[in-house]
Amino acid sequence: AEEQRTFRFPPGYRIDLVAAEPLVHDPVAAAIDLEGNLWVAEFTTFNAGMVKDMPEMARGVTHVPSSRIVKLVSTHHDGHFDLRIDWLEGLAHLRGIAIVRDGVLVADPPNLWLAREAHGTGRCDEKTLLVSNFGIPSTDEDAGSLLWGRDNVLHDISFVYDYRYRRGQIERLPVMIRGQFGISQDDWGRLFFSRNSDQLRCDLFAPRYNVRNTDATEFPWANVNVAQDQVVWPSHPNPAVNRGYRRAELGQSNGGLRDDGTLQEYTAACGSMVYRGRNFPSEIYGDVFVPEPSANLIHLDLLEESRGRIIAKDAYPRKEFLTSTDTRFRPVGLLNAPDGSMLVLDMYRGVLEEYHIITSYLRQQSLARGLDQPMFGLGRIWRITYASGTLDQDKPDLSRMPSAGLALTLANPNGWWRDAAQQALVERGGTEAVPPLRDLARHAREPATRVAALWTLDGLAATSLDLLGSALRDPSPKVRQAAVRLHERFLGGPGAAAALKGLEPVADDPAPEVVVQLALTLGEGRGAEAFSAMDRLLGKADSDSFVQAALATGLGGREIEFMRLLVGDAAAGAPLPARSSMYAILASSIVHRADPAEVGRLVASAGDDGGLPGLARTAVVSGLGSAL
Numbered sequence: 207a208e209e210q211r212t213f214r215f216p217p218g219y220r221i222d223l224v225a226a227e228p229l230v231h232d233p234v235a236a237a238i239d240l241e242g243n244l245w246v247a248e249f250t251t252f253n254a255g256m257v258k259d260m261p262e263m264a265r266g267v268t269h270v271p272s273s274r275i276v277k278l279v280s281t282h283h284d285g286h287f288d289l290r291i292d293w294l295e296g297l298a299h300l301r302g303i304a305i306v307r308d309g310v311l312v313a314d315p316p317n318l319w320l321a322r323e324a325h326g327t328g329r330c331d332e333k334t335l336l337v338s339n340f341g342i343p344s345t346d347e348d349a350g351s352l353l354w355g356r357d358n359v360l361h362d363i364s365f366v367y368d369y370r371y372r373r374g375q376i377e378r379l380p381v382m383i384r385g386q387f388g389i390s391q392d393d394w395g396r397l398f399f400s401r402n403s404d405q406l407r408c409d410l411f412a413p414r415y416n417v418r419n420t421d422a423t424e425f426p427w428a429n430v431n432v433a434q435d436q437v438v439w440p441s442h443p444n445p446a447v448n449r450g451y452r453r454a455e456l457g458q459s460n461g462g463l464r465d466d467g468t469l470q471e472y473t474a475a476c477g478s479m480v481y482r483g484r485n486f487p488s489e490i491y492g493d494v495f496v497p498e499p500s501a502n503l504i505h506l507d508l509l510e511e512s513r514g515r516i517i518a519k520d521a522y523p524r525k526e527f528l529t530s531t532d533t534r535f536r537p538v539g540l541l542n543a544p545d546g547s548m549l550v551l552d553m554y555r556g557v558l559e560e561y562h563i564i565t566s567y568l569r570q571q572s573l574a575r576g577l578d579q580p581m582f583g584l585g586r587i588w589r590i591t592y593a594s595g596t597l598d599q600d601k602p603d604l605s606r607m608p609s610a611g612l613a614l615t616l617a618n619p620n621g622w623w624r625d626a627a628q629q630a631l632v633e634r635g636g637t638e639a640v641p642p643l644r645d646l647a648r649h650a651r652e653p654a655t656r657v658a659a660l661w662t663l664d665g666l667a668a669t670s671l672d673l674l675g676s677a678l679r680d681p682s683p684k685v686r687q688a689a690v691r692l693h694e695r696f697l698g699g700p701g702a703a704a705a706l707k708g709l710e711p712v713a714d715d716p717a718p719e720v721v722v723q724l725a726l727t728l729g730e731g732r733g734a735e736a737f738s739a740m741d742r743l744l745g746k747a748d749s750d751s752f753v754q755a756a757l758a759t760g761l762g763g764r765e766i767e768f769m770r771l772l773v774g775d776a777a778a779g780a781p782l783p784a785r786s787s788m789y790a791i792l793a794s795s796i797v798h799r800a801d802p803a804e805v806g807r808l809v810a811s812a813g814d815d816g817g818l819p820g821l822a823r824t825a826v827v828s829g830l831g832s833a834l
Contacts, residue, residue, distance in 0.1 A: 209554075209586065212532040214441050216522070218487075224549070224589045225278055225287040231585040232273075233551040234538050235302040235351070237310075240626060242544055242602035244278040244287060245310060246551075247300045250582050253561045260561055263569065263578050270582060273300035275312060275321070275330070278587075283601050285545065285589055294321050294330040301341075301350025301387070304360060307633035308374060311360070313350030315341035320374060336376045341365050351388050354629045356395025356657070357412060357691075358665040363389040363399045368413065372633070381413040384429040388477035388539060390494070393621065393654035394684045395661070398494055400475035403459035405496045406433035406507055406518050410719070411756075412691070415726050419762030421799040424755040424791055427722065433496075433507055433518035436471040440501040441529035443467030446577055447500050448559050451567040474500040474558065477539040482621025483546030485595035494518065495527065495548070497537035499558055504528040504537050504550070514683075514719030533577060534584070542622045543589070545598040550588040557581075598623075604630050609639035616643075616658045617650055624658050632665030640668045647673060653682035660688050664695065671696060675708045683717030690723045697730045706735050713743045722752045729760010737764075741771050744788055754788045758795055765792040766807060 213221055225244075235247040254270040256263045275294040278287040294312065302313040309322035310330075318337035321330045341349030341364065349365035360369040363385035370377040385399030385407060392398070397409045410427040436459055444450065447469055449461030454470035461473045478496040494507045506527040507518035521527065528537075536558055539551035556577025559568060572578050591597065598620055604612060604627060612634075615627035631639050639662070646659035660677060663669045669692055677689035690712055696705040712724045721743070728740045740757050747753035761768050769792055772785050796808050 209530070209532050209535060212530045212535065213528060214530075215528045215590075218593050220591055220593060221528070221550075222286075222589050222591070223586060224280075224285055225587040227554075227584050227586075229287060229290045230276065230278060230587060231583045232553060232555070233585045233587060234300070234553060235313075236539060236541055236549070236551055236587075237303050237305045238541065238544065238602075238622065238626075239305045240602060240604035240630060242280070242283075244549075244587070245293070245303055245305060246276050246278060246587075247273070247303050247312075248276060248585070249273050249300045249553075251298055251300070252555075253557060253581070256561045256581070260564075260569075263557065263561065263564075263572065264581060265579055267581050273297040273314075275300070275303060275310060285543075285547070287587070291328065293323075294333070302352050304352035304354060306354075306371060307630070311336075311352055311371070313340065313352055313362075315349055318349075318376075334374065336374075337369075351385075351399075353389045353391060353397075354625070355391055355397070356393075356628075356661050358629075358632050358661060361389060361391075361397060361413070363397070379414060380417045382416050382428070384409070384413070386476065388479075390478055390480045392480045392492055393482065393624075394657060394688070398478055398480055400478050400496060402474055402476075403436060403461070403472050404431060404433075405436055405472045405475040405498075405505065406431075406478060406494055408432045408516055410514065410516070411723065411726060415729070415756070415759045418729065419759045419795065421762060421795040422755070422758045422791075423794050423798055424758065426752050426755055430516070432509070432516045435518075435520060438469055438472055438498050438501050438503060438505060439524055439526050439529075440468045440503055441526075442502070442531040444469040444501050444533075446533060446556075446568060446571045446575060447473060448563070448565050448568045449473070450571065451565070469498075469501040472496075472498055474498060477537070477551070479540035479542065479548070480621075481548065482542050483548070484619040485546030485597050486548075486592045487595065493521070495540055497540065497550075499536040499538050499553070502530040502533060502535040502537075504540070514717065514722065528590070533575070542620070544600075544602050544620065544622045546595065546620045547597065548590045550590060552586040552588060554584040554586050555582070602626070609634060609636060610642050613639040613642040613646065613659070613662070616646055616662065617652065617655045621654075624654065628658050628662045628665070631662050635666065637666075637668070640666065643668070644673060648676055653680075653684050656680065656682070656685045657688045660685070660692060664692050669695060671701060671704055671708055678708065678712060683715070683720050686712070686715060686717065686720045687723045690720060690727050694727050694730045697727070697736070698732070702731060702733060703735060706731060706739055709739065713739075713746050718751060721747070722756050725753045725756035726759065729757065731760075737768065737771065740768070744772075744785060754791050757788070758791045761792070761795070763799075765796050766804060768792060769811070 232248045232250045233246045234249040237245050251273045277291040277293045279289040280287050297314045299315045304311040309320050312319040318340040320334040322332045324332040353361045355361045368379040368381050386401050390398045408430050416425045416428045452462030454462035459471045464470050496505045503526045506521035508521045534554050536553040537550050538553050541549040612627045612631050643659045643663050650656045674689045693705045
């Protein structure tokens with residue numbers, strides 16, 4: 207109650223404590239199972255190294271309990287948790303969890319575990335190691351933010367692999383590292399994440415495309431900084447930050463303070479969440495909340511989308527959605543709850559910084575203010591609701607729901623239900639849900655439901671070119687974009703010719719995100735027909751679009767061949783609005799691959815006798831220069 211009185215937030219909202227120590231402590235991540243129980247990752251061992259390496263901060267503590275997974279149950283089904291089950295102990299670097307059909311995936315770098323209750327004990331009694339090189343322990347670049355995405359892939363944001371998981375088996379999918387701690391998705395599966403001093407970034411298209419051609423160098427849709435403004439507005443001075451000895455310089459993100467002692471810009475952004483419930487005002491749906499635990503606040507970004515690109519703007523200029531004057535309020539994670547509310551994981555610690563990079567200034571501040579004690583063992587979970595908004599009163603019981611009923615759950619207005627139903631159907635398998643899913647994909651009222659239905663069918667290997675062809679004519683560009691990508695299942699097999707034929711009209715789609723997706727998808731084709739389709743698409747592209755870079759990701763090892771095709775187009779008098787930049791991008795990829803013979807042919811092509819038109823030669827030289 208004392209901490210609750212320190213909060214400031216907009217009129218109409220309320221914040222309630224739903225769990226606190228001793229029921230929960232040191233929470234950093236959580237997941238909600240199909241029955242609505244809350245599984246919490248308690249990172250008690252965070253900064254345990256202080257006991258040995260910084261005893262003045264440990265203040266006599268000689269032992270730190272292991273980190274653990276606990277299961278919290280609301281026995282009265284009122285949103286307040288009153289039962290704690292210590293489900294799994296003995297973890298050292300716990301960062302995150304994900305619920306799957308056969309257990310719990312536990313991110314405990316460098317290990318990724320499958321933990322199960324296999325013998326009716328009510329607790330974990332079987333632990334299987336799935337990955338033994340899952341990140342590097344005890345760094346702020348660690349892996350562990352697991353999210354089952356719209357594309358049925360388990361996404362992380364701070365590791366070089368995503369995963370496809372099925373019944374204890376895991377398939378590695380290479381990706382680039384983009385963020386640090388926390389990952390969220392919107393209705394369409396676009397990923398949002400943060401870095402410490404960079405509050406909000408986004409992948410506008412799937413991350414797998416960024417690595418399929420290891421020599422491609424331009425990915426303008428990846429790791430996009432959608433929030434240019436990093437300014438925060440705490441409700442009290444924040445001297446206990448790592449670089450609080452600095453004077454803040456706007457735009458420098460130097461971790462410094464204003465003259466009034468408040469933190470000026472993000473320094474610990476993490477745990478961002480796309481709000482996808484119906485309790486908050488409808489205009490907030492799809493916008494992003496970003497915690498700043500070092501300044502004891504939660505920020506709200508309003509997203510504006512135009513032509514497939516996103517920018518974020520402050521919802522409350524010179525104010526924040528939620529602030530606290532309690533220095534120990536450490537919001538490190540947010541969850542969309544089944545009832546449409548938002549859960550806040552409050553680690554409630556005085557010392558938030560990794561101990562091995564604590565400055566002498568912060569050490570002195572922490573000791574002087576008593577923030578070092580207690581070293582561990584506190585923690586709270588808060589529930590934020592909007593007073594006049596609708597709260598879903600249904601108790602989740604999805605594990606026992608028939609597959610046909612799960613399919614219909616994809617129409618629920620709260621995103622948690624749709625995500626949970628999709629994952630449950632894909633992991634369950636079978637064909638019972640296929641007819642209602644196909645009906646939803648064609649006729650559901652909301653585009654989000656139609657997209658979820660398409661991806662669920664894909665997860666069940668039950669899509670068809672006929673269904674996808676219908677989706678290509680959907681009035682929603684998000685549905686059309688999903689339909690384009692889902693053609694990739696057919697491009698590598700006997701249905702490739704029919705799939706390419708069905709995709710032909712997409713080159714004229716009015717929505718840029720659909721056209722860029724087409725450019726990415728065509729890269730999965732390998733025949734002459736796919737090559738020709740890529741060439742036709744390029745001929746219709748704008749010179750400032752993402753299309754050229756997207757095409758390049760699918761041309762690994764075939765750049766010279768595609769350049770010859772472009773030369774033929776030029777000789778036939780085809781215009782070159784987008785082709786010039788395409789030459790430059792391809793040249794950069796070739797140089798990056800560093801094959802001497804291939805580079806030699808490229809250099810020769812740029813000469814007077816190389817056969818390239820003037821604009822193309824200039825573009826090739828530009829590409830050569832940018833890659834060197």
